Structures are given as structure tokens and as C-alpha cells.
Amino acid sequence: MAEKKIMLGNEAIARGAYEAGVKVSAAYPGTPSTEISENIVKYKEIYAEWSPNEKVAMEVAIGASISGVRAMASMKHVGVNVASDPLFTVSYIGANGGLVLVAADDPGLYSSQNEQDTRCVARAALVPVLEPSDSQEAKDFVKFAFEISEQYDTPVIVRTTTRLSHSQSPVILEERIEVEDKPYERNIRKNVMMPGNAIGRHIHVENRMNQLEVDGCTFPINKVEYNDTKIGFITAGIEYHYIKEVCPDASVLKLGIVNPLPRKLIEEFASKVDTLYIFEELEPVIEEQVKSWGIKAIGKEIFTRQGEYSANLLRKAVLKQDLDLTPQAQVPARPPILCPGCPHRSVFSVLKKLKIHAAGDIGCYTLGAVAPLDVIDTTVCMGASISTLHGMEKAKGKEYIKNWVAVIGDSTFMHTGINSLMNMVYNNGTGTVVILDNSITAMTGHQDNASTGKTLQGEVANAIDIATLCKAINIKNVIEIDAFDLVGLERILKEEVAKDEISVIITKSPCVLIKGIKFPxxxxxxxxxxxxxxxxxxxxxxxxxxxxxxxxxxxxxxxxxxxxxxxxxxxxxxxxxxxxxx
Known part of the structure; x- marks a missing residue:
């Protein structure tokens, strides 16, 4: 009898990669995708790494695929933006060994700076998308994605959401398939995307997507349930379970492939129901295309484009139930705060005392924007703090930013901050950058990075020394200081922001939650x-x-x-x- 196990969606995705015979996995940690790699690393048959950013992770997976093995990259939805450069081009190149990108969206903004929909990116990139609805499907769809990738010569996106990534359901475990490496054959027209070659490959991509639209109608990952045909739903992903809870007698077309849409399957289903609803979180990706085919459907007229969907949303919108959603017990609001002993609090205390504004970045230190610290003025994306400060200096001059600094963490600096700092140097910028080095990628759960000296497997690695790196790009003013040295930090900040040069202050103190750190x-x-x-x-x-x-x-x-x-x-x-x- 097959073994069955309760698994997180992310854990099931990792299991799917293992069973599919994946040999290379690359990722950058980001909620809600982080646990995928943390579970993949348990399978010794797979080489798994934390890459410095999502673009690099995607390129590592592409290289492995070109060489002939099955490879996967994992990231959250905003990471797909970082990886979009190689993603859009590998759509033209295709796959030798199967190539899968797992993208975890975050409806409801539980841990993200925007609520974008990866399906929109996939449509622009001309990449097929599969969307599972529970942990069993998460495992199975990953395996099926690799089959599609190799059969249709394409990268494939498996799209998840926070709810699926972090919910648990039973999964039937199967044995790993040892997929024979595909031979590498030198093919300049296919693998070198200069304009002349890309023109021909674009035709291939269009033909591929047209074929997938037809073949997708018979894919086993789609599920058609004809019950009461007075009401029918087209849906995908976790939303399917809300429909089954609220409208168990309705007819449902649950799509496993959401790009390209299986047109004939949808048209057939729509013709058999009296009233058709399209129930999809975030953007009306399915709805707009279905309506463009002349099919009448109800979608965003009654369902919001914002936030995470729920069974209660469906009850209210479709069944017109007047629900009292007021919590029975009034729980006091708990604003997000830095942990006791967090070194960021010490640094921000000094910045606030000196009335210095901070261009912020993505990390725990974003909490410096809220009371009582109130020092972070901007947060855009990974690595943007340094570029933002540089833009201010070029717009308003050197004197304007002498009460400003850029703050960025060690992992985020390695991610894209280094590029921004090089830009400051190259374009004769001035300004002070504070790198908050707490020796870990803290916000997503303590993953190692290029400066910590350990790999995803926990092996000793060549640690990149941040101070040496800054000096190597010709920054003269590089100072390292204990984050809790308030007197020294205040003196250094006053000195460095007054200079008409680039200064980098590296505040060093480990995150208080790092395993093994003792506080006597x-x-x-x-x-x-x-x-x-x-x-x-x-x-x-x-x-x-x-x-x-x-x-x-x-x-x-x-x-x-x-x-x-x-x-x-x-x-x-x-x-x-x-x-x-x-």
C-alpha cells in the first residue's frame, strides 16, 4: 500500500521535484516559497542552492536544462520580476531537460509589497502555467509540468499562492523516477537568442502555445464536474475548495492549466450551464479571455480584484447571504515590531536621534517605518534603497541628502544592492549607505546567503566579505562597527553624511533568533x-x-x-x- 503523508503545499512541491527526477534546484528565499528549497535539500539526489537572487536562480536552472537534466527554480511572485529577463528569453529557447519555475503569489499581501498575478507575466512571456489546488495536486502538477516541458520544448510555470503553500493536506508518496540525462547537442539557432535566431524561435513559441490550447483540453489535470447545471463555475487553484464548500451541487470546471486556456473545453462547459461564474483571485485573467470568445459570464462585477478569496466571499456574492463577519471577541491590534534585542532597533534609534531620513529596502528593517522608530521613508523593492538615495542626490544635489542614508541588509545587498552601489560609484554619486549585517537572511526564516559562509546544505562555503567587496569597487570610506555601539555609531554617522563622497557603514551584530546564539x-x-x-x-x-x-x-x-x-x-x-x- 502506498505511503500517505500530510504535507504543506511547499513540501509537496519539493516531493514532486524529487519524484520527477529533478537533479538541480535553485532559489532565493521569499515568503511564501521558501519552504520549497528547505524541503528539497533533504533529498540528496538533488543539488540545491540558495542563489544570490532570482535572476541567477533562473539562469542556473536554465543552464542545467540546456545540459540535459531536469531542473527547477523557485521564488515568490516579486522574484519573478527579477527573473523575468531570462524567463522571457528561455521561452524562446525552450527546454532540453525539463525546466520548471515555481512562482508563489501572495493574494492578501501577507508578506509582500504588491499583489501582482504571475499569470499576467506568463501570458506576456508566452509560458504555460499550471495551478494546483491542494498538496496532492502540488506534487502531481510538478511532475506533469516536467512532462509538458520536455514534450512541448518549453519552460513551465507552476503557480501557487500563500494559502496553498502553507496549508496541509494528504499526499500519496511515490518512488523517484530516474530520468536519463538528455544528450546535449550544440544548436546555435535554438540556444543563442540574437535577433536573427529569435525571429524563428518566436514562430515556434506561437505554434507551441496554439498546440497547448488544443491539447490542454484533454490534459488530466483539468477536472469537469457536471451537477446542477443552473449554476456553473470556472475556477483554478485553492478557490475550487471554496466553491465545493459553499455550492457543493453546482457544476464546476476546475482548470489545471490556466495559460493557455483550453478553449474548446471551456466553450463546451459554458454551453451546458445556465449561469456561469468565473471565480479567480486577483486579476481577471480567465474572465477576460473567456468573455473575448463571446461567452457570457459573471466575474469581477461581483468578485473583488483585491485580496484573498474565501468561502464567505462566495456566500455573500453568489448566495446573497447577509453575513455577520464581525469577530465575536475583539482582539487587541498587535502592530508588527522588531524582536527584543534586534540590532536594527539600535541603529534606527541613532538615526532617529540625529533626525536622519532613511531610504529603505526589503527586510525586517522595513519595520523601521512604523512607530515608535519612524525612520524609514521609502521602500520599493530589493536593492532599491541605494538607487533611491542616488536618484535623490542627482535630483536635488549633495547638500539635500546630508540628512539621508540608505539602509539595506546583508542578504539584500548581495541580492541586488551591490549593483546599485556600483552605480553610485560609476556615476560619481555621493551619499551614505548603512548595511545592516545581521549574519543571516532573517525575514524569511534564517536562510544563509553569500556572506554567511554556509550553503543551503549547511556546508562551509566561501563567505563574501562585504567590507572587502565595497573597497574593491573603489569606495574609500568603509567602516565596520558593532550595531550596539551607540556612541561610536552616532559619531560615524555625523562624520560620513557630511562628506561629499560615498560612505558605507556596516553595522555588525547577529540576529537574536539565529540558532546557537546565546545571550548570557x-x-x-x-x-x-x-x-x-x-x-x-x-x-x-x-x-x-x-x-x-x-x-x-x-x-x-x-x-x-x-x-x-x-x-x-x-x-x-x-x-x-x-x-x-x-
Missing amino acids: NVCKPISGKCKKCGMCLKPGCPALTKNEDGTIAIDEMMCNGCGLCKQLCKFDAIDCIERGKN
């Missing part, structure tokens, strides 16, 4: 000395609260003994002692 000390208030001034509360450390009399209380279980509050107290009313001692 704990901060304790001395109530008799407390003047109730509140200076220690300004950085917003969650370990500190006020007593009823206005003095300070410190939660020993939360405190990591970083000493920031002690440094801020002018009355020596906080002590740092060895944990466990009075």
Missing part, C-alpha cells in the same frame, strides 16, 4: 533610580513596559540583554547582569 545577560531595572523619563521606551523594545507608578518593568523572559535600554538611560537606572543572578 539580562537587563534589570533599578526602580529607586528610575526618573520615569521614558527614554528607554523610545526604541519600542517589547520587553519593556511601564509599571502603574511610571517606573520601568523588563520582562526577563523576553529580554536578550542587548543593553540598548541601559545605554539610553541617563540615570543609571538599568543594569545588565548575568542571567540567573540577582
